[in-house]
Amino acid sequence: MDFSLTDEQNMLIRTTRAFVEQELFPYEAEVERTGELRPDLVEEIKAKAIAAGLYAANMPEEAGGAGLDTVSWVLYEKELSRANYALHWTCVARPSNILMACTPEQRERYLYPTVRGERSDCLAMTEPEAGSDVRSMKCSAVKDGDDWVINGTKHFISHADVADFVILFAASGVEETPRGPKKLITAFLIDKGTPGFEVLPGYENVSHRGYKNSILRFENCRVPSSQVLGEVHKGFEVANDWLGPTRLQVAAGCLGRAERALDLALQWAATRKQFGQQIGKFQGVSFKLADMATRYKAAEMLTLNAAWKADQGAMTDEDAAMAKLFASEMLAFVTDEALQIHGGMGLMSELPLERLWRDARIERIWEGTSEIQRHIISRALLRPLGA
Template structure:
C-alpha cells in the first residue's frame, strides 16, 4: 500500500498552495475588515485561476474540466482551505450537480459555469427546515403550463455573485412504502433577474466574514419546464448523485486550515520564550502540539481515504461522513489550542488566530451538522444488521 503522492499530485499541491499564499493571503485582512470581496478583486482572482488552468477543477474532461480524480481534487481543496473562503470562492468550483444538465441546459448553464462565464449558487436551506430537506416550505405549483415558485431560502453562500441559482423546492406529495406521506422535491435552475426572484443580504456571521450568506425570496416566480434540473420529483435522486462532494470538501478544507494554524502555532511555540526557554519545551504546550499534529494527520488520511474509495467506485457515504465530522471537530480543537498557546495575543486581531477560531465554528454546522453525520454513520453500520 503506497501512501505517497505521485509527481503530478505533488505539483498540484505546490501550485495551489503557492497561489493561495501569493494571491489570497495578502487580501485576507482587507476582506475581513470590509465584510465582502470587492468585485474587481474577485474577477482578478478568477482570471488568474483560469490562466492557471485550475478553474472548475472538480469537473471531468468531457464537461470541459481538467478531469482530476477525487483524490486529486481533495488535494486542491485541502490547499484552498488554507485561505479565506470569501476569496477562494473565486478559484471557481461550480456545483457538481450541474452535471445533471441536459439538452439546452448544458450550453446555457453547465458549460458557461465551467468556463467561468457564469457563477452559480446552491439553495436548499430554509428558515424552518434546516437539515430536514423534506420539511421545506418553498413550493412550486403548475399554472398555465409553467411552474410558479413561492417561498424563502436562507444561508445561501455565494448567491451575491451568482448569475443563476440551483434551487430545491417541494412540488407535490407521495406515499412511501410505510404509508407515510412525503413531499416530492424538484430541482430548478433560476436566473438572477427572473421576475419574482429576489436576492438580498442575509445575516452577519462571526465565521468567514466576507463569505456572505444571502436570503432568496420567491414570490410568484414563473419558470418553464426547461428550468427543471433532472426529473420532476427527482430532487433527491439528483442530490444523492452529486452532492456528496460538499461534505468531503468541508473535511479537506478543514484539514488545510488546521495545517496553516498548526504551522503558526508551532513557529510561535519555538520562538516565544518564557522563563528563559521556548514555551514549546514546556510539557503543557508541547503536548498540545503533539495532539494537534496527530489529529490533523488522522483527519487528512480519513479524508483522502474517502476520496480514494470514490475513485475506486466503492461505497463511501459512511467514510465521507466520518471524515466530515472528525475533520470539522478536529479544526475546532486545533484552533482552540492555538489560542491557548498564543495566550492573550491569540485573541487580538494582530494575528489571524482569532479569525481561524471563529471561522472553525461553522464547519460543524453547514453541509450537514455533526449530529447528521453521526446519524449517517450509525445508520450505515446498523442497517445491515436489521437495526
C-alpha cells in the same frame, strides 16, 4: 497500502499552494477588515486562476474542468482552504457538480459559461423551517400549463449575492408511502432577475467574513418546464448523484486551515521564550502540539481514505460522514489549542489565528451538523444487525 502521491498530485499541491500564498494571502487582512470582497479584485484573481488552470478544477474534463480524481481534488481543496474563504471560493470558484445533470441546451446556457467563469451559481435548499430535515421544505413548485409557479423562502444561501442563477430545490408534489405522505422534490435553474424572484441580504455571520449568505424570496415566480434540472419529482436523486463528495470538500477545507494553525503554533512554540527557554520545551505546550498533530493526521487519513474509496466507486455515506465529522471537530480543537499556545496574541487580528478560530465554528453545522453525521454513522453500524 500505498500512501505515496503521484508526481502530478505533488505538482498540483505546489501550484495551488504557491497561488494561494502569492495571490490570496495578501488580501486576507482587507477582506477581514471590511467584510467585503471588491468586484475588481475578484475579476483580477479569477483571471489569474483561469490562467493557472485552477478555476473550476473540480469539474469533469468534458465540461471544461480539470477532471481531477477525488484524491487530487481533496488535495487541491485543502490547499485553497488555507486562505480566507471568500477569497478562495469566489475568486477560484468550484461550480456545483449538479450542473452535470443539465440537458444539452441547459449546458450551453448554464454549465459551460459557469466553468469558463462567465457566470456563477448558488445552491438553494435550506429554509427557515427546513434545515437538516430537507423533506419538510415549504417552498413549492406547482405546475401550470407548461410553466411552474414557485412560492416560498430560502435562507442561509451562500454567495447568492454574487451568483447569476440559483439551483433551487422545491416541493413539487406528494407521494404516499408505508410511513405516510412524503414530499416530492424537483430541482430548477432560475436566473437572477426572473420576475417574482428576489435576493435579500442575509444574516451577519462570525465565520468567513466577506462570504455572504442571502435570503431568497419567490412570489408567484413563473419558470418554463425547460428550467427543470433533471427529472420532475427527482430532485433528491439528482442531488444524491452529484453532491455526494460535498462532505469531503468540507473535510478537506478543515485540513487546510488546521494545517495553517498548527504551523503557526509550531513556529510560535519554537521561537517564543518564557522563563529563559522556548515555550515548546514546556510539557504543557509540547503535549498540546503532539495532540494537535495526531488529530490532524487522523483526520487527513480518514479524508484521503474516503476520497480513495470514491475513486474506486466504493465510498459510502458512512465514509464521508466520518471524514466530515472528525475533520470539522479536529479543526475546532486545533485552532483553539493554537490560540491558547499564543496566549493573548492569539486573539489579536494581527495574526490569522482568531479568524481561523472563528471560521472553524461553522464547519460543524453546514453540509450536515455533527449530530447528523453521527446519525448516519450509527445507522450504518446498526443496520446490518437489524436495529
